[in-house]
Amino acid sequence: MGKESISFLGAAQEVGRSSFLLDLPDKIVLDTGLKFGAENQIEQPLPVKTNLNAVILSHAHLDHSGNLPKLFAQAPVLTYLTSPTLDLSNLLWEDSLKIAKHNREHAGFEPDDLFLIKKFSFEVGYKRKLSISPNVQFEFFDAGHILGSAMTKLSVDGKNVLYTGDYNPADTRLHTGADLKIGAVDTVITESTYGDRNHPPRKELEAVFAEDVQNVVDRKGWALIPSFAIGRGQEVIEILRSHGVTADIYYDGMGQKAANVMLKYPQYLRDPKALKKALESVFWVRSGKERKDALKKPCVIVASAGMLQGGPILFYIRKLRLETRSKLFFTGFQAERTAGRKLYETHKLEIDNESLDVAFETVRYEFSAHAQRDDMLKALNKWSPQRAFLVHGDPDVMNTFAEQIKGLGIKPVIPERGKTYKLFG
Numbered sequence: 001m002g003k004e005s006i007s008f009l010g011a012a013q014e015v016g017r018s019s020f021l022l023d024l025p026d027k028i029v030l031d032t033g034l035k036f037g038a039e040n041q042i043e044q045p046l047p048v049k050t051n052l053n054a055v056i057l058s059h060a061h062l063d064h065s066g067n068l069p070k071l072f073a074q075a076p077v078l079t080y081l082t083s084p085t086l087d088l089s090n091l092l093w094e095d096s097l098k099i100a101k102h103n104r105e106h107a108g109f110e111p112d113d114l115f116l117i118k119k120f121s122f123e124v125g126y127k128r129k130l131s132i133s134p135n136v137q138f139e140f141f142d143a144g145h146i147l148g149s150a151m152t153k154l155s156v157d158g159k160n161v162l163y164t165g166d167y168n169p170a171d172t173r174l175h176t177g178a179d180l181k182i183g184a185v186d187t188v189i190t191e192s193t194y195g196d197r198n199h200p201p202r203k204e205l206e207a208v209f210a211e212d213v214q215n216v217v218d219r220k221g222w223a224l225i226p227s228f229a230i231g232r233g234q235e236v237i238e239i240l241r242s243h244g245v246t247a248d249i250y251y252d253g254m255g256q257k258a259a260n261v262m263l264k265y266p267q268y269l270r271d272p273k274a275l276k277k278a279l280e281s282v283f284w285v286r287s288g289k290e291r292k293d294a295l296k297k298p299c300v301i302v303a304s305a306g307m308l309q310g311g312p313i314l315f316y317i318r319k320l321r322l323e324t325r326s327k328l329f330f331t332g333f334q335a336e337r338t339a340g341r342k343l344y345e346t347h348k349l350e351i352d353n354e355s356l357d358v359a360f361e362t363v364r365y366e367f368s369a370h371a372q373r374d375d376m377l378k379a380l381n382k383w384s385p386q387r388a389f390l391v392h393g394d395p396d397v398m399n400t401f402a403e404q405i406k407g408l409g410i411k412p413v414i415p416e417r418g419k420t421y422k423l424f425g
C-alpha cells in the first residue's frame with residue numbers, strides 16, 4: 001500500500017513524447033509518443049527498463065502514439081486503446097515506415113511489428129470498466145480532442161488516478177466537448193498546453209478566419225493552411241464550407257486517409273453528415289501532377305504537416321514563398337523549435353539545411369483542440385484531486401498554471417524527465 005509511483009519518460013516540461021510509467025506494482029505505460037526537435041530530429045521518450053503489463057494509448061497523435069512500434073520491436077505488450085485510435089495510429093506508423101524508406105533510414109521497427117500491435121491491441125469504448133489485473137481497473141472517457149481520444153481513469157487499491165491526455169471540454173465542429181463526469185479522483189496527470197490563457201470565442205474566430213481566407217483568394221493569392229493530418233485539416237475544411245467560402249480547396253497529404261477513417265466512425269463525430277459534405281466539396285490531390293495543378297490559379301491549400309515538420313505543405317511553401325499576395329494560416333499549436341514556430345517568428349523556412357526567405361504574410365488562428373486555462377481549472381476543481389502532475393506544456397506556461405492550481409487547494413507538481421514520484425499524496 002502507498003508504494004504506487006509514476007516515472008516521467010517524456011512530456012515533462014515540454015510538449016511532445018508523452019510517456020509515463022506507472023508502478024502499481026503492475027507496470028503500465030500511459031502513452032508512448034515522439035517529439036520533433038531541432039531540424040525535425042525525432043526525439044524518443046526515455047526507454048522502459050522493465051517488463052510491462054500493459055500500455056494505454058490516449059489518442060492517435062504522434063506525440064502520444066508514435067513510439068509504440070519501437071516498444072513492440074523490443075517486446076510486444078497488451079495495448080488498450082479505442083478503435084479509431086488504433087486505425088489512425090496505424091496510418092501514422094505506416095507513414096513513418098514510408099518516410100524512413102524514402103530517406104534510406106531504418107524506422108527502428110518493421111512492418112511485422114505493426115501486425116503484432118494489431119494482435120496485441122485490446123479495443124475499448126468509452127465508459128466501459130475493465131480489469132487490467134486483479135489489482136487495477138480502468139475506464140476511458142471521451143476527451144473531445146480528436147477522433148477516438150480518451151481520458152484514462154485508473155483505480156488501484158481504492159484510489160483513483162486520472163490521466164487527461166490531450167482534452168477539450170468545448171464543442172468543436174467535429175467533436176462534442178470532453179466528458180468531464182468522471183467523479184472525484186485522488187491524483188490527476190493533466191496536460192497544460194494552454195495553462196496560461198483562454199481561447200478567443202470560437203464562433204467569431206471561425207467567421208473571421210473564413211473571411212480572411214476568402215479575401216486572400218479574391219486578391220489572387222494562395223491561402224496556405226498547414227494542418228495536422230488528424231483532426232485539424234478536416235475541421236478547417238468544414239469551417240470554411242460552413243461559412244460559405246466558395247474558393248477551390250485543394251486537400252493534400254496524409255489527412256486524406258485520416259478523413260476516410262473518420263467517416264468510418266460516425267458515432268465518434270458530432271455531425272458526420274456535415275463533415276462528409278464538406279470533404280466531398282474539395283479537390284483531393286492524389287499525384288505530383290495534381291499538386292502542380294494547385295499552383296496554376298489562386299486557391300486554398302489544406303495540407304499536412306501542421307508544424308511544417310515534413311509533408312506536402314513544404315512543397316507549396318517553397319513554390320509560393322515569393323507570392324506576396326498569398327498568406328499562410330497557422331491553425332494550431334506550434335511547438336518550440338519546430339519549422340512552423342521558426343517560420344512564424346522569423347519569416348524563414350528552414351528545411352534540409354537551407355534557410356529560405358518567405359515573402360508572404362503568416363498569421364495564427366488558435367483553433368485549439370486543447371482545453372483553455374479556465375476550463376482546466378474548472379475541471380480540476382470538479383475532480384478535486386490532492387495533487388496534479390502537470391505535463392505536456394512549455395515550462396513557463398506550467399509555472400503560471402501551477403500558481404492557479406494552488407489557489408484551488410490542489411498541490412501542483414511539475415515533474416522532471418527521468419524522475420519518479422509517489423503517485424498518491
Ligand SMILES: [Zn+2]
Binds near residue numbers: 059
Ligand atoms: Zn493530441
Ligand SMILES: [Zn+2]
Binds near residue numbers: 016061063064166392
Ligand atoms: Zn499532444
